[in-house]
Amino acid sequence: MFTRRNFLQTSAAVAAVGLAAPALAQGTRVKLGYVSPQTGPLSAFSAADKFMVDKFLAAAPGLGLDVEVIVKDSQSNPNRAAEVAKELVSRDEVNLLLVASTPETTNPVCSVGEAEEIPVISTVAPWQPWFIGQQGNPQDPASWQGFDYAYHFFWGLEDAIAVFLGMWNSADTNKAVGALWPNDADGNAWASPVGMPPALAEAGFKLTDPGRYQNLTDDFSAQINAFKQSGADILVGIPIPPDFTTFWTQAKQQGLNPKIVTMAKALLFPESVQALGPLGHNLTSEVWWTPNHPFKSSLTGESSAQLAAGFEAAAKRQWTQPVGFVHAMFEVAADAIKRAEDPTDGDALAKAVAATKLDSIVGRIEFGRDNVPEFARANVSKTPLVGGQWRRKDDGNFDLVIVENAQAPEIPRGGDLELLG
Amino acid sequence: MTQISNLTQSRSFSFALIALLAVVMALLPFFAPRAVVQDLFMILALTVLALNWNMLAGFAGLVSVGQQAFVGIGAYTAFAGVILYGLDPLTGVLIAGIVAMVLSIPVAFFTFRLNGAYFAIATWVVADILRLAFSQWKAVGGGTGTSLPKGTTKDMLGVQAIKDALDVSSAAAADTMLYWLVLALALVTLVASYMFLRSRMGLGLQAIRDNVNAARSVGVDPLRLKALVFLLTAFGTGICGALIFLQLGRITPNSAFAVTDWTAFVIFIVVIGGIGTLPGPIIGAVVFYILKRLLSDYGSVYLIVLGLIGIAIMLFARRGLWGMLKERTGFDLLPLSHRPPAAVQTTKEGALT
Numbered sequence: 114m115f116t117r118r119n120f121l122q123t124s125a126a127v128a129a130v131g132l133a134a135p136a137l138a139q140g141t142r143v144k145l146g147y148v149s150p151q152t153g154p155l156s157a158f159s160a161a162d163k164f165m166v167d168k169f170l171a172a173a174p175g176l177g178l179d180v181e182v183i184v185k186d187s188q189s190n191p192n193r194a195a196e197v198a199k200e201l202v203s204r205d206e207v208n209l210l211l212v213a214s215t216p217e218t219t220n221p222v223c224s225v226g227e228a229e230e231i232p233v234i235s236t237v238a239p240w241q242p243w244f245i246g247q248q249g250n251p252q253d254p255a256s257w258q259g260f261d262y263a264y265h266f267f268w269g270l271e272d273a274i275a276v277f278l279g280m281w282n283s284a285d286t287n288k289a290v291g292a293l294w295p296n297d298a299d300g301n302a303w304a305s306p307v308g309m310p311p312a313l314a315e316a317g318f319k320l321t322d323p324g325r326y327q328n329l330t331d332d333f334s335a336q337i338n339a340f341k342q343s344g345a346d347i348l349v350g351i352p353i354p355p356d357f358t359t360f361w362t363q364a365k366q367q368g369l370n371p372k373i374v375t376m377a378k379a380l381l382f383p384e385s386v387q388a389l390g391p392l393g394h395n396l397t398s399e400v401w402w403t404p405n406h407p408f409k410s411s412l413t414g415e416s417s418a419q420l421a422a423g424f425e426a427a428a429k430r431q432w433t434q435p436v437g438f439v440h441a442m443f444e445v446a447a448d449a450i451k452r453a454e455d456p457t458d459g460d461a462l463a464k465a466v467a468a469t470k471l472d473s474i475v476g477r478i479e480f481g482r483d484n485v486p487e488f489a490r491a492n493v494s495k496t497p498l499v500g501g502q503w504r505r506k507d508d509g510n511f512d513l514v515i516v517e518n519a520q521a522p523e524i525p526r527g528g529d530l531e532l533l534g
Numbered sequence: 535m536t537q538i539s540n541l542t543q544s545r546s547f548s549f550a551l552i553a554l555l556a557v558v559m560a561l562l563p564f565f566a567p568r569a570v571v572q573d574l575f576m577i578l579a580l581t582v583l584a585l586n587w588n589m590l591a592g593f594a595g596l597v598s599v600g601q602q603a604f605v606g607i608g609a610y611t612a613f614a615g616v617i618l619y620g621l622d623p624l625t626g627v628l629i630a631g632i633v634a635m636v637l638s639i640p641v642a643f644f645t646f647r648l649n650g651a652y653f654a655i656a657t658w659v660v661a662d663i664l665r666l667a668f669s670q671w672k673a674v675g676g677g678t679g680t681s682l683p684k685g686t687t688k689d690m691l692g693v694q695a696i697k698d699a700l701d702v703s704s705a706a707a708a709d710t711m712l713y714w715l716v717l718a719l720a721l722v723t724l725v726a727s728y729m730f731l732r733s734r735m736g737l738g739l740q741a742i743r744d745n746v747n748a749a750r751s752v753g754v755d756p757l758r759l760k761a762l763v764f765l766l767t768a769f770g771t772g773i774c775g776a777l778i779f780l781q782l783g784r785i786t787p788n789s790a791f792a793v794t795d796w797t798a799f800v801i802f803i804v805v806i807g808g809i810g811t812l813p814g815p816i817i818g819a820v821v822f823y824i825l826k827r828l829l830s831d832y833g834s835v836y837l838i839v840l841g842l843i844g845i846a847i848m849l850f851a852r853r854g855l856w857g858m859l860k861e862r863t864g865f866d867l868l869p870l871s872h873r874p875p876a877a878v879q880t881t882k883e884g885a886l887t
Contacts, residue, residue, distance in 0.1 A: 152833040249683035296677030
């Protein structure tokens with residue numbers, strides 16, 4: 114993205130070393146630095162980046178904003194994410210950092226923003242791995258500290274658990290659940306005492322957890338056997354997409370036939386489900402955003418459906434869930450820049466971000482609400498979450514149908530949960 | 535005789551040049567923008583890793599693909615010291631080097647039974663075992679990883695003084711502090727490598743690399759020398775790892791034990807710069823960093839280009855960029871060659887006099 118431009122900027126910066134004079138005054142241009150995984154295993158999250166940046170830049174003058182966006186690729190590598198965030202701060206002298214997609218990207222960038230005293234707007238990672246994952250000792254809640262510059266909007270594990278339980282309770286099963294949780298930020302958060310095990314026990318489900326596995330494993334026989342022995346009707350997990358493809362293919366080969374398979378992260382993108390072919394039919398997943406969400410953009414006034422249609426026309430591919438969230442991230446940025454006393458001052462801008470009260474394309478974004486535990490409340494705003502099921506059409510494409518909306522009744526349901534054949 | 539005086543001259547010239555460069559670089563934070571300081575930090579850190587790997591592969595003949603083990607150990611030791619025991623990060627850095635060195639003893643014990651490609655694979659295996667083991671250490675985040683607690687680098691020894699002296703933000707002052715540390719580490723590594731290689735032990739080491747049996751026959755103990763180099767490079771690599779991750783501020787097992795970042799790129803640096811020379815890794819690190827800055831926005835094309843450059847240099851400039859330069863100009867920095875012993879006189883009968 115913007116490679117030629119970045120190249121020119123880099124060369125110019127190298128040429129102009131020593132001439133950098135930070136003349137900060139009101140009315141000057143506000144620089145935004147955006148870090149996302151455009152290449153590597155997480156690149157599906159960034160499909161909408163270019164489209165959204167262009168849209169934001171086109172809408173900005175109409176809102177009276179003079180902005181510039183510098184996009185950097187994390188290459189799906191946490192080291193690289195921290196490095197480019199530092200570059201954005203020291204070389205490009207950005208006033209605001211934006212970051213999206215998985216704790217592996219958001220956490221390093223937020224740590225840099227916090228250390229450099231530059232505000233960060235972060236999204237697309239459940240808030241527990243985002244907040245707790247950035248604490249020095251995640252096991253000691255007494256040592257947890259809030260952030261002064263990092264702000265995050267997304268849903269939390271408690272929402273995903275409620276959605277999943279809602280789906281599972283709507284069907285007739287033996288209430289035995291098998292869990293596929295990797296040893297990464299997301300997997301550890303789901304498997305922890307603030308995650309799924311206590312909630313399942315309370316709701317009367319029996320959990321089989323064969324333990325954390327390493328990402329990019331190529332043999333899931335141990336897990337499959339454990340699930341077979343416990344007779345699990347329901348499978349849950351948060352594998353990365355290639356791991357789920359491996360797992361699910363092997364599970365079918367070895368005769369594991371659950372009634373419901375609900376996977377977070379792995380089933381977000383139409384491409385990953387299509388890769389499974391007929392095996393992808395009726396798999397379920399959490400849904401953060403669809404073109405049917407009844408919200409409007411505060412930047413362009415478009416509805417969810419219009420935004421998705423615009424993306425599909427421009428990118429010539431099916432809409433994905435991050436489309437809405439990347440757009441919302443720019444909505445929050447524009448709104449905060451407008452309200453800040455001096456948007457080029459880190460503290461003033463952070464104050465404006467903290468005071469966000471915005472109806473965005475992904476729902477209301479407001480920090481400090483009581484649906485988030487007190488320790489994280491100031492930095493986290495939750496957005497609504499529903500449950501969806503992938504339905505294979507005759508032409509081999511898949512539709513995502515919303516089958517569970519108890520947590521957010523304003524989002525319409527498209528059908529009932531169907532069991533796997 | 536001219537060759538001898540050339541060597542001596544070249545030697546004093548090298549020392550003068552390095553001293554001058556060191557002074558200029560030490561003074562840099564006083565006038566250069568922060569971005570330059572950060573760039574140089576990474577270049578110096580890569581130089582230290584490359585000098586260490588070059589000692590192993592270029593001089594001791596130990597082609598290790600597992601140096602990320604010591605980067606990771608160093609980094610995790612420093613983080614654990616800060617997070618769990620409340621140490622000053624600088625104390626943590628020193629302990630990081632010691633822990634890495636202590637750990638290299640059992641590693642050497644097992645891997646030294648193997649040679650060549652088998653040794654390379656064994657070191658990689660060790661590094662991956664460590665990566666998996668650290669993924670289980672919950673107190674520093676397990677597979678999730680962890681961040682330095684807020685304000686750690688600001689409270690680091692000396693940062694407040696730099697902040698006042700240079701009138702900069704505390705984040706910039708911490709950058710400066712870490713930059714000076716890595717500069718010192720790079721200088722110490724370079725000078726220590728030079729002195730070691732010029733010593734009796736260094737000569738023995740290069741003899742082992744070229745032919746183990748011949749070296750043994752003249753009384754060089756290969757195992758002792760190789761183990762010594764392995765331990766010392768583990769110390770340097772561990773300290774460097776701790777500094778790198780203090781600068782990044784966040785650690786995960788996959789980033790700390792990354793084979794691409796801390797070994798594959800380092801091998802690339804040494805190969806393009808010139809393996810088995812001291813200036814080679816320095817030049818390689820600078821060239822690599824420039825390539826990275828120019829190309830990394832092009833996504834995966836960047837790695838393909840790096841690979842092609844590596845192959846081209848291996849095919850057409852086997853001694854690396856420095857070797858090529860030396861051949862073309864006859865100019866050498868930090869020459870390691872010794873004065874040849876006086877020619878042995880033989881009588882007509884062939885007996886030694």
